[in-house]
Amino acid sequence: MKADELESLHLPSRGHSSRFESPVSSKFKLSSTGKTRKIAGKNLTSVILQNRQSYRIIEDDVDVTPKLLTHPIYSSIDEKQITAFETIGLSQIVSIGQLSIISGIRSASAIIRASSLPSGTVVAEDVLFESLLSTQVDEYVYEKEEAPPQFYLSSDDPNIFLTRPETVKLCLKETETFFIFGLDPRVADLHTPEGIKVQKENENYEYKTIGPGSHRKLVEIETQTIQILMRSRGTYLCRERRVNEGMFVNNWVIHDTYAQPELILEKNGLFVVHRKESIQRMLEAQNLRSKLPKSEIIEMPTLLQEQIYIFQQDNFRNAVRIMESIISNNIFINAQKRFTGLIKQDPCSLDLEFTYSLDLLWIHSSEETSGRPIASLRWNYVNRSILAVGYGARDNSEIKNGLVFLWSAKNPGNPARRYFFNSQVSDLDWSRDRPNLLAVGFYNGEILVIDVSKPDLNIIRRSQKDTDSSNSPHWQVQWWPGDEQYDYEEQIYTCNEDGCIFCYRYVEDFISMTIMKVFRIEGTLPGVKRTVQCDFFGVSISRSPGALVLQKHPTLNNIYFIGSDEGCIYKCSTNYLYQYIDNFLAHDGPVYSMMFSPFCEKIFLTCGADWCIRIWAEGLTDPLITLSTTMACVRYAVWSPIHSTIIASIVNNEICIWDIRRKIYKPASVTISPNSARFVMIDFTANGNQLAVANIEGAVFLYNLEGMPFPPYNQQRVLIDSIKKALVTKPVILKNLKKLGSPF
Numbered sequence: 001m002k003a004d005e006l007e008s009l010h011l012p013s014r015g016h017s018s019r020f021e022s023p024v025s026s027k028f029k030l031s032s033t034g035k036t037r038k039i040a041g042k043n044l045t046s047v048i049l050q051n052r053q054s055y056r057i058i059e060d061d062v063d064v065t066p067k068l069l070t071h072p073i074y075s076s077i078d079e080k081q082i083t084a085f086e087t088i089g090l091s092q093i094v095s096i097g098q099l100s101i102i103s104g105i106r107s108a109s110a111i112i113r114a115s116s117l118p119s120g121t122v123v124a125e126d127v128l129f130e131s132l133l134s135t136q137v138d139e140y141v142y143e144k145e146e147a148p149p150q151f152y153l154s155s156d157d158p159n160i161f162l163t164r165p166e167t168v169k170l171c172l173k174e175t176e177t178f179f180i181f182g183l184d185p186r187v188a189d190l191h192t193p194e195g196i197k198v199q200k201e202n203e204n205y206e207y208k209t210i211g212p213g214s215h216r217k218l219v220e221i222e223t224q225t226i227q228i229l230m231r232s233r234g235t236y237l238c239r240e241r242r243v244n245e246g247m248f249v250n251n252w253v254i255h256d257t258y259a260q261p262e263l264i265l266e267k268n269g270l271f272v273v274h275r276k277e278s279i280q281r282m283l284e285a286q287n288l289r290s291k292l293p294k295s296e297i298i299e300m301p302t303l304l305q306e307q308i309y310i311f312q313q314d315n316f317r318n319a320v321r322i323m324e325s326i327i328s329n330n331i332f333i334n335a336q337k338r339f340t341g342l343i344k345q346d347p348c349s350l351d352l353e354f355t356y357s358l359d360l361l362w363i364h365s366s367e368e369t370s371g372r373p374i375a376s377l378r379w380n381y382v383n384r385s386i387l388a389v390g391y392g393a394r395d396n397s398e399i400k401n402g403l404v405f406l407w408s409a410k411n412p413g414n415p416a417r418r419y420f421f422n423s424q425v426s427d428l429d430w431s432r433d434r435p436n437l438l439a440v441g442f443y444n445g446e447i448l449v450i451d452v453s454k455p456d457l458n459i460i461r462r463s464q465k466d467t468d469s470s471n472s473p474h475w476q477v478q479w480w481p482g483d484e485q486y487d488y489e490e491q492i493y494t495c496n497e498d499g500c501i502f503c504y505r506y507v508e509d510f511i512s513m514t515i516m517k518v519f520r521i522e523g524t525l526p527g528v529k530r531t532v533q534c535d536f537f538g539v540s541i542s543r544s545p546g547a548l549v550l551q552k553h554p555t556l557n558n559i560y561f562i563g564s565d566e567g568c569i570y571k572c573s574t575n576y577l578y579q580y581i582d583n584f585l586a587h588d589g590p591v592y593s594m595m596f597s598p599f600c601e602k603i604f605l606t607c608g609a610d611w612c613i614r615i616w617a618e619g620l621t622d623p624l625i626t627l628s629t630t631m632a633c634v635r636y637a638v639w640s641p642i643h644s645t646i647i648a649s650i651v652n653n654e655i656c657i658w659d660i661r662r663k664i665y666k667p668a669s670v671t672i673s674p675n676s677a678r679f680v681m682i683d684f685t686a687n688g689n690q691l692a693v694a695n696i697e698g699a700v701f702l703y704n705l706e707g708m709p710f711p712p713y714n715q716q717r718v719l720i721d722s723i724k725k726a727l728v729t730k731p732v733i734l735k736n737l738k739k740l741g742s743p744f
Contacts, residue, residue: 317455325411332412335361338704339385339409339690345706355707356657356669358691362412362702363674364389369403369698376427377681377694382435384686385409386416388452389700390425390440404428404440406452407700419450419457427477433490441474441494447504447512449492461510468512472497476550483557493552495562499544501572515577520545521566526621527585528614530567551594554601563591567608584621586614593636599644599715600743603723607634613649615660615723619740622733625664625726629656636681642688643708644715645722650679655693659709661722674701716743 057065188195310316329336337343339361345352364387372391380386391403402425406417423442431437436453437460445468449461463470474494482489492504501516520543549563562570562580567587570580587608596604603624607613613627613634632652640646645661653673662668673679677695684691691703712718720743727734737744 314455321411321414321416324414325408328411328413332362335412335704336409339702341687341689347710353707354709356659357706358655358657358669358671358703359706360674360701361690361704364405364407364412364415364700364702365698366405366415368418369405371397372399372403372698373696374680374694374698374700375425377683377692377700378428378430379683379685379692380430380435381432387692387700388428388430388438389694390428391698392424392426392443400424402442404438404450412702417452417455421448426473426475427494429478431479431490432481439477439479439492441477443473445470445472445474445496447474447477447492447494447510449506449510461504461506463504463510463512468502469514470494470496470498470500470502470512474502475546475548478550478552480552481557493550493560495547495550497546499547499564501547501550501560501562515574516562516572516580517544517578518547518562518564518568518570518580519543521568521585525568525583525585527569528567528588528610528623530585530588546590549591549594551596551604554596561594563594563606565590567591567610569594569606586616586623587612589633592634593638595638597639597644597719598641600719602740602743603719605637605639605647607637607649609633611651613637613647613658617737617740617744620733620736622736624723624733624737625660627658627660627664627667629654629667629670635679638682638684640688641684641686643711644719646708648682648684648691650682650693652678653695655679655682655691655703657705660726661718664726671703675699720744 405415447463545564553559589609614623637649656667
């Protein structure tokens with residue numbers, strides 16, 4: 001590059017500060033003349049770029065010169081940068097005190113700078129730069145200015161006119177043709193190759209269908225009827241030729257023939273003589289006819305008998321049940337949509353309120369179940385729309401038999417199955433491995449396993465009196481998964497009025513084994529306090545209380561709990577027969593229900609005849625929370641399967657919804673029975689959006705939960721925090737709860 005192409009700018013010299021400079025200064029010079037010199041002028045790179053802009057590129061009378069990527073005023077910004085030479089000089093300095101080394105490099109630095117700079121560049125003799133070991137702080141503060149970006153693209157394009165031009169040129173080009181949809185023609189020209197091909201295919205089709213090749217027709221479809229080969233021509237069979245043949249006999253032959261009376265048969269008043277061979281064939285023919293079924297005379301049935309006969313057919317009953325389900329949709333279509341979740345409350349609605357209210361969907365009842373108290377109800381574990389209900393009988397009623405009805409959401413008005421038994425039903429439960437099996441317990445101590453896949457009663461297993469020692473009602477019947485001892489097959493466990501726990505092995509003989517028997521309370525037990533009972537002089541008939549509740553541990557397969565009619569909870573193990581691990585007093589009266597929380601296996605609830613619902617922690621004998629409404633026994637209480645802090649209970653003819661996260665002194669909502677009958681059992685559906693409630697009049701009410709709060713993200717954490725919040729006034733119990741470890 002030539003020297004006259006460079007521009008030089010003289011920079012003003014910096015004024016010296018009047019403050020005292022330390023001996024070890026942060027600035028030192030690399031020149032022998034003692035004068036400060038700087039490169040004056042613009043950056044060398046910016047000068048080269050400006051010279052390059054003097055050249056223009058014109059193509060077809062259009063300026064296509066590339067634009068600059070750097071801002072035009074970026075080069076005028078003076079920044080302190082250490083050059084490569086100064087870096088080399090710093091690397092040769094061992095210490096700041098050795099200034100003799102610096103003076104030895106001054107002449108070399110001047111020579112290298114002079115040789116590396118282009119001619120015409122004004123260079124200052126002394127170069128002042130900052131030391132990396134500087135401890136001196138400069139008090140001069142420079143004003144900060146926002147620098148433009150180094151690379152930019154101009155927003156103003158000179159080729160774009162700011163004003164509207166008078167004429168605009170439009171260039172129209174043909175785009176590539178593409179097909180969106182094509183429909184092939186169904187006809188073809190006979191004079192074209194396509195038409196000749198179609199004609200040959202038609203002739204071949206007629207030859208195979210109606211032409212000479214039709215008898216060799218092949219069928220290549222997945223489903224076809226059996227092809228029967230028949231001969232079109234007749235066959236003539238002529239009669240066998242008959243001729244008369246003579247036979248010579250003498251008197252002795254005639255005598256021998258008539259001497260055997262078994263060869264003479266009477267027919268139409270005449271004696272017919274047969275030979276031994278013919279008699280043998282006649283006897284064989286008679287024996288063969290005796291083995292064939294005798295034809296019965298079918299009498300024409302009357303109209304009533306014909307109707308009964310048709311109704312007994314399974315196909316007819318299935319067709320009638322399907323038609324009833326279709327007709328019932330006209331009545332229960334909206335309720336069925338809400339039951340299945342097709343219609344839900346809008347969670348983003350502005351009118352949404354947490355009312356915890358219940359809306360009645362339908363009632364399961366019939367004339368056969370009217371006036372019968374319901375003993376138990378269970379939802380099927382696989383088909384969640386099927387509800388099994390067991391019916392008993394009143395004590396003063398003449399009816400002593402029991403019923404089991406299967407109700408379905410497809411037809412809420414009529415049951416899908418009806419089963420009648422000789423004894424009253426006490427409890428029932430579905431099998432989890434085989435969802436078509438239903439175990440039923442009765443008041444007479446009998447246990448049945450029925451197959452509900454058949455419309456008629458099909459008993460798979462029945463307990464035998466000679467092998468079963470139970471003659472009292474089975475209050476709880478449950479299917480439990482088996483262990484290695486039972487080949488991991490489900491077994492049936494029951495508890496009865498005699499305080500015994502039975503295990504029924506699911507084998508052909510269906511034998512039972514007594515694994516536990518509880519005894520009455522003696523002395524003082526931990527837990528709640530009992531009322532002082534009056535002294536009586538007498539001997540109790542039974543030394544064992546009634547085992548009303550049987551509950552399996554949710555995580556430990558060998559641990560289960562028993563609730564007695566004395567209010568005691570026994571912790572037992574299947575490994576220790578006739579011995580319990582621990583016990584405590586949960587209620588001052590019979591225990592009616594016990595259920596573990598579905599979100600925390602260490603928390604469970606109980607309800608009983610002392611008007612209370614109590615929440616316990618496994619390992620503590622003091623109740624954590626006590627819920628109570630009126631002076632009446634709580635017949636049943638269950639946890640919500642989708643919300644960890646919501647509990648549903650029944651008291652007389654009231655349905656109480658509790659939310660311990662909000663308040664524990666009263667329920668969030670109370671719903672009264674439509675017919676004012678006393679409720680006996682309650683249960684949530686699998687999705688937690690409905691409640692099935694049974695009363696003593698034989699009716700099952702299905703309610704839909706409305707205005708429920710949103711389930712929390714961490715259900716277990718919210719439940720534990722709610723319990724700890726309720727235990728603020730009980731620091732001792734709260735301290736003992738934390739000692740249990742995780743998750744408390």
